[in-house]
Amino acid sequence: MKFAYRFSNLLGTVYRRGNLNFTPDGNSVISPVGNRITVFDLKNNKSETLPLATRHNITCVGLSPDGSLAILIDEEGAALLVSLIRKSVIHQFNFQKPVHSVCFSPDGRKFVITKENIALMYHAPGRKREFNAFVLDTTYYGPYDETTCIDWTDDSKCFAIGSKDMSTWVFGAERWANLIYYALGGHKNAIVACFFEENSLDLYTISQDAALCIWQCDTDLDGLKHRPPKTELSQQKDDEFTEEQKGKEVRGKANTNEQGRREKVKYSCAAKYFFNKEGDFNNLKSAAYHKKIHLLITGFASGIFHLHELPEFNLIHSLSISDQRIASISVNSTGDWIAFGCAGLGQLLVWEWQSESYVLKQQGHFNSMVSLAYSPDGQYIVTGGDDGKVKVWNTSSGFCFVTFTEHTSSISAVTFTSTGYVVLSASLDGTVRAFDLHRYRNFRTFTSPRPTQFSCLAVDSSGEIVSAGSLDSFEIFIWSMQSGRLLDVLSGHESPISSLCFNPVKSILASASWDKTVRLWDMFDSWRTKETLAVNSDVLVVAFRPDGNELAIAALNGQITFWDHENAVQTGSIEGRHDLQMGRKELDIITAKQSAKGKSFTTLCYSADGQSILAGGLSKFVCIYHVKEQILMKKFEISCNLSLDAMEEYLDRRKMTEFGSLALIDEGAGDEGVAIALPGVKKGDMSSRHFKPEIRVTCLHFSPTGRSWAATTTEGLLIYSLDSGLIFDPFELDINITPSSVHKVLRQKEYTKAIVMSFRLNEKKLIQEVLESLPCSEVDVVCTSLPELYVEKVLEFLASAFETTRHLEFYLTWTQRLLMLHGQKLKTRATKLLPTIQFLQKSIQRHFEDVSKLCDWNRYNIKYALAISQHRGMKRPAEAPVTDEEMEEAS
Template identity: 65%
Template structure:
């Protein structure tokens, strides 16, 4: 697992890092860290259900992540899970104290634990005390600097407790509120103030208080948030948002305020300058389609939310543009060969082309009769756009240059067109339909049907990157492979049992008795040796095409908050009348159980909705990763793992001291080989930047096995380093000296495309700096003009006279 895109916030509380430059946000059952320098990272840990609260230690090294009862102790340094713990009841909040404790509130009890690492004990969570007082569920916590904490409750009371045994304070109850206490805070170095829900704020949903600046931030269900200065309660600022504010956090300096909104939006606002520091929002609903750019630098996604097409940067993990011209669900997206044009098809009857240079919709393709487009394909040249309709069973073709519909409309399918794919090397279009056929249309022969492949059922079709093979996913869970030139089947893979479809809460039979799932999306790897398949299941499978066997299964989620995750139903949800989900669904009519219609994903009339886990689209990147649009969001899996220590061919003499000794002796090749065997990124970078790059003989003396590793490391360094010429010189020398040997390596393609992606990104960034030249010229001209107007000092006049004499 590499990163999670397309979702920035779901529920729970936000936290700032210790330095205030990053926001820690819960996204479903995962944790994402958004660096406000426009990068994001999702921790490789996950809980079993949706996260409800997160507590970060004062030094920023540890985090306690709690879902509906289970807790994880996570190291924010190594990104590893250090300890598992279960509170057995839902937890509402968790907060660290300044002196090495933390308090957890569950039900009407506050539990104080010793912080991990303070005592050398095996158990990381050591219960110290239990505090009772509130009559209803607790909602919030705040600590003072001298071991005292306050707890708010739903019974409209606030309780102050002493963490130590004080003679004058055991507990103290404060009342007077007329609704649920949302937030309670102590002033700095004082026990005489704390502010809760008061006044006319009858829709208060979130609050935060900065003790140094005495600023109180309050957010409301209507989207309004206020800044007040305490203790006078003077209004500093007020702003209206479009969504309900669910969580508020303030960074250490008090300059930036983070807002988590209920519709999946994350904002960081600088209140003094009244400007946004960070603003990200995912799709309102599930993602339906994705596509990689040819260099793997960008990902475009389309959603079921009615209009959005979003483009994401794979390096930063952030969305940089959103197109909202569509008026219905986006069913398919694609990049052209240039990588700067996005094409999307929608159920609103339009196919639109978007320009990534000017960020505009420059082409809109329509059909003579209104049609719902469910599939899309763009040919290798980027000049021909095709889309299939699910209501008229036709395939439409347009010219990208003119935007006009070609005279030829491809008809012949007897069912909705489910998938389209152009051959990468020939002018042939493959189309699959619900009529159980795949048809190959030859553009050179007036778009006549070249071949028809009969199938038992059909769903998705894709070409191998070399165009010499077709993979077709069918509804019975099989993947069949065909030779497009001879129209003969070359192999098949049965994946019905690999998907392992889970049992829904409303199913009356076990998962084994259910109809097995099918693959709804299939794609080839960059080298064509493997195929990736996923569908209505929590698993994604990678198969070897030649051996026709399963290589690996990825479990995309372990979040039990989704439906169809488990094989057996939880016995705690079973009653004498059956499952609680079934009883709840049929409680209103008394005529039995309401069974959802086939194909209906969400019943809008139901009182509660539990989303079903599914994979809607899969794509391999041209580089060393692949992505999937799922119920959780856009998941990215990569071979470039960020492990802290992952040695290669390790030996006793491979140590940092011996590597630096080789550098002092100027044994450059030996130092590089030892550094890559130890495989620590910082040490590899130190060695590489010490070796003189102007000596190409060093590149020529490297063993072949380390050349590809060094090229991959150069590609990763170019992503972040500012030494562009230095690393590009290394890459040029390696390719010049080892180019002939690298041509025979099948795995080098992904490394070369990663190198091209890094260079292209820097080229794009530097090409945008032309407008700075005008500012520089203006500043130079202005300085010259001021220099001419400045009166000369007497000593300047003497100097000028001396210069004239000389």
């Protein structure tokens, strides 16, 4: 139970590559984020990343018409059939080759995928349980180059596919007599999209050189005729014909062939239009079409999109939403909202074109995230990235609500003050900035006398003293938050400062450096060195336990050491190098086992109760160690995405040649080429055509409530939380304690005994039933007689119940009486109870914000209603203000 953390959400990455999809109700957007998919609920303002992942980055997503199933296909052609209702994988399949697009038929019975120059039609999985969910129906040949797009007719009788050979092919989904296939030309570049008109075989085709062709068909959908099957009997009769009869038959067939040619489906180009060709506008990248309102949306490489009304080709809007290419476009079912995905910057935008306003505008960090910090109440997370941006995320909704762009270089560290309303960030541009979360502004900028690069940051528990360590001058700078003045410069280290941490209880600053020492500075004693702890290797990170009595140090040799800093005595150590399990990079000459000998933990974080410690580094694993026992408790694999480097322990022999790895060969084929990394370059050359990011964990942080932890990784900001599905966790359980005995005691109105028995059984529904059966007048008496051991458990239950309950006043009464009656006794165990109290505060604060917004809204509505009634002929003077008594009467 204690370490049952499971993947909860992915923040910081809103779109990577692939196609966007709206759910059938039009209220949610499904976006591929690496090897996972995220569902953005636009109506309820929430985002959720599904707890499933493919082995490589997802390139295309197919959504069933009813929105219950989705097909996720990755770069290698491996597919997952996913239930969006259960959020689980139903079936796995491999198409063996990269798939370019996938699309369900409107009736949901079939789906088509395109790979290479062919199209494959499969029977879609139905409600019946089947051994093989994907059954191949037909393979369609025709295009000479790779296929690019698919579209179906409304009645699922035909579909069209576009190709890079500048042609569009129309195929019959069934055996039609007058339509087997039809090829359409007319373009001078690759086809980007093709769309059927509503309830028609008329077709629109759009090519990459920004040309639109409108094709009219001489046959309606009802005019398609089934081809009669050829029976053996008719074949025998044909063999028995005489020569004379055969001659007549040949002449008859010639006549019927001419008649059949006239009955065949024919297409003609009705019109051809060209988009604006100024600049690089003609580099058209994506398109979407809404059949009911005849709205065509096209996106270009310059970040500009056009809205046209078809078939007249009337321009409605032409706007720019980004300076990068628009990789994917999707329209919701009503045609009001348009979703745009920009892969270059990782942007996702949902635009309401009629009111010309944003419904959603989110962007992740352009480069990798470097640092993160939780707010004191656990509601917000602040992240800093290599792109110089500081972003603040809401943990409940999963959205970024403010971005600060004042820094001009990479962010090295971020943190919250104790109030939770100020964010501090240190950067390599030589500044430490303080941001106000009330007014969303940069109200303080701390600088050093000489320009220097700040590598780490710490703020004391009072929020008054800000410290930052330097990379090049080996000094620690101390500022006052109130005045912004530089108070002192601490010298003594002989190498770059790698980490800073304030003691949560005392005014002691611990500084770690590459000179193999950790120095302790007393902030009250004129900032003199209190103690120097010598370590066997370069120190990378240092962290205090929440009670301030222990110090954890991670060094370059892979060891985590624990110190009693008061007596300068080492109390324990963990050899963590074997737990990292570093993978082998594609360009590595040595094996993964040899490479792991030089790896170490780069980030540490104590749990909320201080009994365990979280560690991560240049690996796909995050380890939780028990501090006292110094053993590994659990290891989390943060990613299984093989599109990242250093994921596999052994290289694939199929990618090896006599000259070395295939990754060393730069084919120069656009995005497909792989550039050879320069010596010492870890993050890749951003100007190169392609580079493979390396998996790593840059920062870890436990939530103050202890119920979740977050990690900044190459994938984004991953959040792991305790699994709420595991309910049964008995406490001092006896053989006589059963649900029936609890109900029996409850009927006898022995409330205290019933509560104690329910907590011993520890089933959430039973505890909730017992608590809510208690009369409100008896709460005070029960709280007084409740054993001290169970007070903490009741508070923990109340904190979790606040998230779902509607009985706010009743639970608030419980909380108030428990804290008033047992507050003095709880102070003795303040450190242990801190996560529970913070969890309780977070839950109450969220309800306070929701209720206060609702009350303000109702108050304004009542004032408005009174003002309207006054205007319509009330007897009281018009100038008289609305009083509180009148508002109460109106409510």
